[in-house]
Amino acid sequence: MKAIEFQDVSFSYNSEEVLSDLNLEIGRGEFVAILGPNGAGKSTMLKLTLGLLRPKKGTVKVLGFNAYEERDKFVDKVGYLPQREDIHLEAPLTISQVVKLPMLARGKKIGEENVRKALKIVGLENISDKLFSELSGGQQQKVLLARALLSDPEILLLDEPFNGVDVISQEKIVEVLAEMSSRGKTVVAVVHNINPLLHNIDRVVLLNRRIVAAGKPNEVFSEENIVKAYGTSIPVVVCEEGYTHPLYGDYHG
């Protein structure tokens, strides 16, 4: 059974088609990055995976369950890291409270030891009483990652994990995601800038309302595919390890 399957999926907001004829299978333990310009439908793809949106056509399956109709059957097995811009900082929550909040909101008890373990993975176990609102962007993102890891999920979905994140925190996040993947967990990250992840992912999906290309980064980042996705050419460089890196992409809008 695949971790995530898109079977001939189309989706539109009102009359505007955002995603067309998506066919994609993501296997268990795969580490996949979804890349594309602004408005390509990347976040919509994540929302379809989470079962928050109903496809206009086709089916999305997560761990074999229909994502929209049976989301309660897999929700505990999916960790989600939302865009940090969607987080509101009015309530003075400590790091520990932020990590525990989803479980408490669902009426589940959570032990301090589990919270400490999750924070240790991202290297923040010693400041669990600090206010979340006073952390840097990178630290906040690591707390949200720890929160997503708390239930030891089978699948981890991340929406723009590197926005406003310093390089050291980026490296830590990539290290944690690679470790998850090596333990057989499925990791799917929507990104604008693929470079922090590029050496660790199994596949990249290049998206612009439909799948332009999917495969190993070196196969996907051809001149033809980049022009199809972005409408213009983007310079690429091949690093010493032989990976093809696009030099830039759209900024997160």
Place this chain on the structure above:
Amino acid sequence: MDELILRALIASLLISLNASVAGTLTVFRRASFLVAGSAHSALAGVALALFLNSIGIDAHYFLFALIAALFFAFLSAKAARRGDVNVGIATAFSLSMALAAIFISLTRNSASNAWQFLFGDILLLTVDDFAIVTISTVFVLLAVSFFYHKFLFISFDPSGAEAMCLNVYLYDFLLIALISVSVVTALKAVGAILVFSIFIAPSSTARILGRSLSSVFVISFILALSSLYLGLVTSFFFSIPSGAVAAAIASLVYFAISWKK
């Protein structure tokens, strides 16, 4: 001690609890204007009740205020779903004021009754009013404690809450409805126009000063209660409306603290 004063002192305590809980959750929800919208919607309900009473039909102000405020909560929650909660609140606000003005103008001898609901008077609470304040406060506190983590989660991270299978729309409506009940509870004591100051100013000040969730609730409660008690004392010695003094104190404290910070 005079029964009216004792009643006013206890009612102030209960209203401060309402103001602390509902006001703080409103500030966390980033919808402070909601309190004003809710109070003015309730006023439309009160005005309808006053009009019906004036033509010989028995109608209790609290019930009508509650229905109007809950209807407003429903409209606001629907607007929030589309991401434009302020437009929803503002439109419902002006609609409510328009209806209130129409009903008050149709009501004979309306001025004094309407005045109490506009500016409130905690010293004029009847035994019935006091019972309403007590029962509503217990209800609001129980309901909020039951849904506390859900309300906190949808205020902090609505996307994450939705992803975790929480019905964000339902809990948002419940939160707005409970805030509305709380506001209606304080309506006769504090008044539709001044309730905003008693609910939002102390909570906003507490949000600036507080370093934890519990400290925000506690500071907000102390500020609301101090303002109301100072209002009562001032009213006792100088014959000035207590609600107006309390609202002025709460607002001035907010401006002083936010300016200092």
